[in-house]
Amino acid sequence: MASITRRRFLTTTTGAGLAGIFAAGIAPARGQQREISYLCWNNFAPLMDKKLDEIAVRFTKDTGIKIKIDHIAAPQQAAKYASEVQSQSGHDLVEMRMHFPWLYEGQLVDVSDIVGELEKKYGKALSSAGETARVRGTWRAVPQYHGMFVAAYREDLFKKASLKIPDTWEDLYVAGKELKKMGHPVGIPISQNYDTISTAGPVLWSFGGLEVDKDGKTVKINSEQTAQMVEWYKKMFRDCMEPEVLSWDDASNNQSLQQGKAGWIHNPVSAYIVAKQMKLPTADTINHHKTPGGPKGRHETDVPRHIGIWRFSKNIAPAKEFIRYLLGTRERYDEYIMSADAFNLPVYENLQNHPVLKTDPKYAALLDTKGVQYHCYGWPAPPSDKVQLITNSFIMPNMIAKAVTGTSTKDSLAWAENEMKKVMAG
Amino acid sequence: MAISTVDIAVARRPSLRARISELLDREEWLGPIFVSPALVLLLLLVAYPFCMALYFSVSNAFIGRPSHLIGLRNFINLWQSDAFRQTFQNAFVFCGAAVAAKLVLGISLALLLDQQLWFKRLIRGAVLLPWVIPTALSTLGWWWMFNSLYSVVNWTGLALGIMDPPGPNWLGQKYYAMAAVIIVNIWRGLPFFAITILAGLVAIPKELYEAAEADGAGPVARFWYVTLPLLKGVLAIVVLFSTIFTFSEFNIVFVLTHGGPINSTHLFATLARQVGLETGRIGEGAAISLYLFPVLMIVVWAQLRFVRKQAY
Numbered sequence: 008m009a010s011i012t013r014r015r016f017l018t019t020t021t022g023a024g025l026a027g028i029f030a031a032g033i034a035p036a037r038g039q040q041r042e043i044s045y046l047c048w049n050n051f052a053p054l055m056d057k058k059l060d061e062i063a064v065r066f067t068k069d070t071g072i073k074i075k076i077d078h079i080a081a082p083q084q085a086a087k088y089a090s091e092v093q094s095q096s097g098h099d100l101v102e103m104r105m106h107f108p109w110l111y112e113g114q115l116v117d118v119s120d121i122v123g124e125l126e127k128k129y130g131k132a133l134s135s136a137g138e139t140a141r142v143r144g145t146w147r148a149v150p151q152y153h154g155m156f157v158a159a160y161r162e163d164l165f166k167k168a169s170l171k172i173p174d175t176w177e178d179l180y181v182a183g184k185e186l187k188k189m190g191h192p193v194g195i196p197i198s199q200n201y202d203t204i205s206t207a208g209p210v211l212w213s214f215g216g217l218e219v220d221k222d223g224k225t226v227k228i229n230s231e232q233t234a235q236m237v238e239w240y241k242k243m244f245r246d247c248m249e250p251e252v253l254s255w256d257d258a259s260n261n262q263s264l265q266q267g268k269a270g271w272i273h274n275p276v277s278a279y280i281v282a283k284q285m286k287l288p289t290a291d292t293i294n295h296h297k298t299p300g301g302p303k304g305r306h307e308t309d310v311p312r313h314i315g316i317w318r319f320s321k322n323i324a325p326a327k328e329f330i331r332y333l334l335g336t337r338e339r340y341d342e343y344i345m346s347a348d349a350f351n352l353p354v355y356e357n358l359q360n361h362p363v364l365k366t367d368p369k370y371a372a373l374l375d376t377k378g379v380q381y382h383c384y385g386w387p388a389p390p391s392d393k394v395q396l397i398t399n400s401f402i403m404p405n406m407i408a409k410a411v412t413g414t415s416t417k418d419s420l421a422w423a424e425n426e427m428k429k430v431m432a433g
Numbered sequence: 434m435a436i437s438t439v440d441i442a443v444a445r446r447p448s449l450r451a452r453i454s455e456l457l458d459r460e461e462w463l464g465p466i467f468v469s470p471a472l473v474l475l476l477l478l479v480a481y482p483f484c485m486a487l488y489f490s491v492s493n494a495f496i497g498r499p500s501h502l503i504g505l506r507n508f509i510n511l512w513q514s515d516a517f518r519q520t521f522q523n524a525f526v527f528c529g530a531a532v533a534a535k536l537v538l539g540i541s542l543a544l545l546l547d548q549q550l551w552f553k554r555l556i557r558g559a560v561l562l563p564w565v566i567p568t569a570l571s572t573l574g575w576w577w578m579f580n581s582l583y584s585v586v587n588w589t590g591l592a593l594g595i596m597d598p599p600g601p602n603w604l605g606q607k608y609y610a611m612a613a614v615i616i617v618n619i620w621r622g623l624p625f626f627a628i629t630i631l632a633g634l635v636a637i638p639k640e641l642y643e644a645a646e647a648d649g650a651g652p653v654a655r656f657w658y659v660t661l662p663l664l665k666g667v668l669a670i671v672v673l674f675s676t677i678f679t680f681s682e683f684n685i686v687f688v689l690t691h692g693g694p695i696n697s698t699h700l701f702a703t704l705a706r707q708v709g710l711e712t713g714r715i716g717e718g719a720a721i722s723l724y725l726f727p728v729l730m731i732v733v734w735a736q737l738r739f740v741r742k743q744a745y
Contacts, residue, residue: 200691251602252605
């Protein structure tokens with residue numbers, strides 16, 4: 008029998024292997040093992056990230072599909088997504104908030120089939136989710152949960168000073184003046200972050216103002232109603248808050264309440280949840296109440312979050328399988344939602360009275376939604392990439408910041424109008 | 434018949450190794466071989482992105498959508514943006530103040546390090562620390578120090594009685610915020626100045642100082658007439674590099690202020706990121722980042738010319 012040398016063996020097998028790979032056009036490891044990746048945010052409810060990792064491990068065990076989950080801070084999402092789209096490479100699945108599906112419409116896979124299945128099980132997706140993830144009739148991302156803003160306040164301080172729970176933004180001004188005197192100012196950020204927009208929106212809407220009209224084209228920020236809103240911010244900044252709010256990021260109002268400084272903030276229940284989990288002394292003193300209203304009703308920010316699949320992904324089928332695995336079974340979806348401790352809530356109609364809301368009496372404000380109108384950023388303009396651009400450019404926060412730091416209300420409004428018109432024209 | 438054999442000398446081809454060896458002995462081959470890896474890297478990592486940026490800047494490129502050329506419209510339209518005009522002003526204030534402070538402090542520190550100090554090597558090594566630590570991490574430390582809720586700077590100032598409560602709002606008021614980013618940039622860039630200038634100082638022959646001293650020159654005169662003229666070349670190079678680095682600063686502003694409050698600390702790099710990546714308008718973003726390119730080219734050319742004059 009002819010002997011074969013080690014060198015000849017290696018040459019032959021390597022050559023044959025490479026020829027196979029070139030012929031198949033796919034690396035052998037990938038051919039055998041399906042693997043997907045998911046890029047999502049650093050959840051403000053960290054236990055939900057932990058639960059997601061747990062579910063991912065079970066997903067791999069049950070389906071044989073490996074999944075790698077990467078987390079990034081929320082403010083970096085837009086830039087990261089842009090670079091992935093531009094380079095047409097990166098993750099398969101991406102977590103999307105607000106109007107991102109509109110911004111990346113052409114880059115996202117149609118997931119109407121999955122949403123259809125979920126809606127059959129759980130009822131219609133909430134209107135805010137539909138407005139933001141269904142682009143021109145096609146679902147570009149699957150709604151997974153939403154975070155509602157409420158008012159979080161120091162119950163002990165309100166009781167001590169016999170303050171009335173604010174029912175309107177004007178009531179908040181009255182209470183805020185007392186809170187500041189007590190050394191516990193109101194903490195509403197006025198800086199280049201998304202929490203600023205989440206509060207400014209409801210205040211603006213409750214005064215009857217809007218950024219862009221229903222037609223999605225006409226800029227309406229320069230109005231008498233916006234002027235009233237700006238004047239309200241000016242007196243709040245002067246009498247109820249401290250200048251530190253001009254430098255805050257999305258976490259600062261939470262931290263201020265948790266550390267015992269702020270007496271009132273406008274935020275989802277995450278500030279309380281973290282205080283509770285970290286066993287901070289303030290946890291027992293924090294409670295929530297319904298968001299204040301104004302002359303034109305009671306409005307609130309709703310931030311739906313979705314999962315999308317990039318069109319450039321080579322793993323669309325396994326990516327869809329993961330979404331179905333995570334959201335498609337009631338028990339698993341419940342488990343996922345419960346891990347967020349009421350910070351992230353189900354986004355389908357039949358699950359609105361979810362058991363997570365009954366796990367703590369301090370979540371009662373989240374059930375008290377009567378008369379509250381929930382909107383995503385930019386309302387009443389229909390969601391679009393332009394509305395998302397206005398949001399991402401922080402025009403409204405800067406308009407308010409200008410006004411509270413000395414620029415006249417008229418000039419601040421004119422500045423914002425000019426900036427928004429440029430975005431709409433671009 | 435006598436048969437004679439003839440030795441035929443067969444001209445054997447030299448072995449492959451010998452041929453490679455011969456080739457490598459020839460300068461016209463060896464030079465390009467050594468240079469080519471660096472050239473490939475430069476083409477891939479510098480020339481290609483630069484050309485792409487140039488293309489984007491004259492196009493209406495938007496993330497994930499088809500684009501077409503629009504000439505200089507991006508550059509012209511930017512002047513209508515309040516945020517851009519503010520950024521333009523910020524860049525010159527930031528760069529001017531930071532480079533000037535780093536130059537003065539760098540010379541002072543280098544002179545100090547040139548003295549006979551105890552633990553000289555340890556101190557020289559320690560001075561480099563701000564330069565060595567990743568900027569994003571060290572800036573996080575500064576962010577914590579300037580944070581409105583936890584500011585150790587204000588806490589110290591209040592404890593020493595040199596600040597009125599609650600102390601400056603470092604990152605929330607435009608002048609303080611600009612001061613904060615400049616301070617951190619100086620802290621970060623000072624070692625580069627100090628160590629480079631120190632290298633220049635060490636190279637100055639001691640005889641020149643002895644001669645000046647013999648002629649009655651005091652410390653100030655020795656610095657002015659001996660040290661400074663002989664440091665001109667080094668200073669020009671350091672200022673050139675620092676100007677480029679400072680104009681293109683990103684990390685410090687991004688971590689500390691995100692360009693706020695009201696765009697008052699935005700620099701070209703941070704605004705380009707916000708416009709180009711966060712809002713998807715890559716064309717406009719590229720135009721922002723390339724806006725100062727012609728000016729910087731002239732600065733580089735002038736300074737390199739000055740350095741060459743010094744050298745010859």
